[in-house]
Amino acid sequence: MSGLRFAAWRVVLGLITLWLLSVIVFAAARVLPGDVGRAILGPLADARAVAALDHALGADRGALASYIEWSRGLLQGDFGVSYAYRTPVAPLVAVALGRSLRLACLILAVAVPPALAAGLTAAHFAGGRIDRLLTLGGLALTVVPEFVTAILAMLVFGIALRWLPISAEPPPGAGAGTWLRHLILPALPGAVALFGYLARTLREASLAALQSDYLRAAILKGLAWPAILVRHLLPNVLPLLLTVLAAQLSYLLGGLVVVETLFRYPGIGLLILSAGRAHDFPLLQASVLVLGAFVVAASLAADLAVRWLTPRAA
Amino acid sequence: MLRGAAALPLAAAPERPLRIACDMPVGRIDPLTVSQTSGLLMLAQTGEFLLRVAPDGSLRPMLAVHWESNEDATLWRFRLRPGVRFHDGTVLNAGDVVATMDRLSDPAQASNALSVFRSVLSPGGTRAAGPLAVEFRLDAPDGHFPYAVSSDNYNAIILPAGRAGDWEADFIGTGPFRLAHYTPTLGARFERNPDWWGGAVRPAATEFLFFADQQPQILALLGDEADIVAQFVVSGARGLLDDPACHVIRLPSAAHRQIHMRTDRPPFADARVRRAVALSLDRPAILSGLLYGQGVLGNDSPCAPIYPETDLAVPQRAANPGAARRLLAEAGQAGGIAATLVTERLQEIPDLAVIVQQACAAIGIALEIRVEDPALYYGTAQRGSSDWLDSDFGITDYGHRAVPDVLLQAGFASNGAWNAAHFRDPRCDSLIAAYRAARTAAARRAASRAIQELLLAQTPVIIPYFFDFLVATRRDVTGVSASAIGQLFLAGAGRSAA
16 A cells, blocks of 8 residues: 555544544533533522523533534534633633643653663663663553652652742743743653653563564674664664554643643643533533544554654555 | 942832632633632622621621611612722612622523522512612512622622623623733733722732642642632641641631431431431531531531521530430331432542441441432432432532521422422421511521421431631731632732731
8 A cells, every 4th residue: 555545544544533533522421410501500500590501502402403513513613612611612722732732742852762762771781680670660650640740749849849830831921941940840740651651662672673683693793782773773663662652642632630730731631621520512522522633643643654664564 | 339329229029919729710700600619709809799798797888888678678778889980990880780680680691699589589679779779679578688699699799781791801890909811721810909999909919820629729839839729628638727837717607518318208207217317426526537627516407606596505416326226216217227328529528428327337227328420419400300309318518608598498498499308397488488587686596596496306407517618828928808608808918028
């Protein structure tokens, strides 16, 4: 299959995935107990007020009619109006996604280089003390829940030492330096968890490559380690790294709700959670769909990159 | 030369705004629909009420300076404060009050104040009796009506007559602060209103920081990234009570957990069984263990000790497992009872459910606990489709009210919308009506005592405790005034000199 046909086929599959996702989210939102009017007005609100609000928001229409109208709007580029915020959904999602993307990029920047180095080093010294240290250390970091790392980081660096702010959102008009300073602590829990996972995965991939016939032959011929690393090992490991990172994108963008909560950083994960609690169907649907689109696009990009890096896989 | 340079006037450093950590309002801030504590906190920054409830529960003038009623408390007249201006410069008049109250009392308007105004005030019941005079013609006598237009009815901030919807654009009001900017999910900044009728406003600006959970608010306070935590619950923040860097403001309140038992069907149809359950609970131990003492004991009626009309001479119910077992035997239930306790996942309520389960087990009642998401528990809040209103045995969260009228009417009147116990007692209905219509404190106290005694005898609900409303500030912050429903009044707040 040519690269172009492969890409086109994956785009079609991606669109089908997103459509199925929208149907699932829609159905899930409909089976949630309670309704939007009561979620906004509170559990003890007068039933007449709840009915009036549901009607005003259009939340009392039939499920199918709502879905069709929402789909029609989406095809015209309109994500609809949030029930809870009563403003267009698109800017709310864009702002939250922007925050999550910034945090995800910083986590990748912090976690990937050391994880790559640790994985390669552990493989190089496989079975030795350094390998055991890195492997066990990576495993330990993977299993520490984010909220533990986050609270520890806040207590130590934010409250005891006062080195870093514990609120992720910088003041309005802040420069890049301030912005970065505010995001360091929030990036830490995700980076720690990702480092442990990546390091162990890359160690296994590197070890497998190092034990392959052609690399053993290269080593026996006396090829220098830097040359082995650059010419043989990295080209073997990078495709796996890209695939793993693409798979981790949904976690990095939408799975850091605890981090977003603790560091006052309302990203897309927190937006999805609050939209679900508020029965805000248009906001929930748009948030999940946009997040899904990012994950599908990242997966496609990773697959294309892997095909390019490893032509034999084409 | 150096001395001369030092003598040059230095530019004054801008005063740091007072930073308040609070829950994130989910959804639009709209005076008509607000129900979350975080939302009503926002309303009270720029908006004002006709009257304000003081910490001792009494009413103080705010936008109204005088109020009186006719003989049977069906007609109330309010005189407005002259010279009050909205933030856009327009002068407050009676038409603004009429428009505000008509909107809030209109069932077609999705008003959250309807639960307060139900059977009390209808659209058209409010009319201008002069440029600065307003009359309320009520649907039924109500001696406590001024509370319905006070800060206790948190939706009732007075808005300009032509204003409806999109309040979030400018947070218009008459209050001591004006909106500088508001970013949904993140925070809001308010600046001093130099034209406020109340005089000088102490802080130049206030900054509200929204959080999705309590724990990070506490950490922000400890990390000096917030000066005030607008509200915290003691479970999970016990350390704040003894932290020398912080000051905790304790406001006694009528907020409570209500344990209802269905009075209309077995196994709790017999009042002796309900009394037995109530006698199984060791309330002082519950108050101490669950709330670290931050509250007072409940006596199985919503007539909380903070209400001046509550008769504190009514004997406090105390644990007595022996008497409880005897009551069960008298009711023919010596062999034991099995039931399901349904409740919502909120703060300490699941822990309270376990305590109730253990206490009941000690007297031979086997309880299975079902803890639900609040949305599932309340359902549609209509009988037949709400675990809250349909369950035999449940625990429900009730917030603070400055007067118990709504709690009594909705919770215990035969037609009450929140009557989860399905309690029907004509004498109770007439006592509640008498309480609400009473114009003198003595009449109200007499009705209150009768209600307290009747509810103790019948025990449709158990109220083990009323918990305090807690606000935390950094030690150097002074002048913070709060209400037990969640408002902060910050016109006099600031940091004291070191």
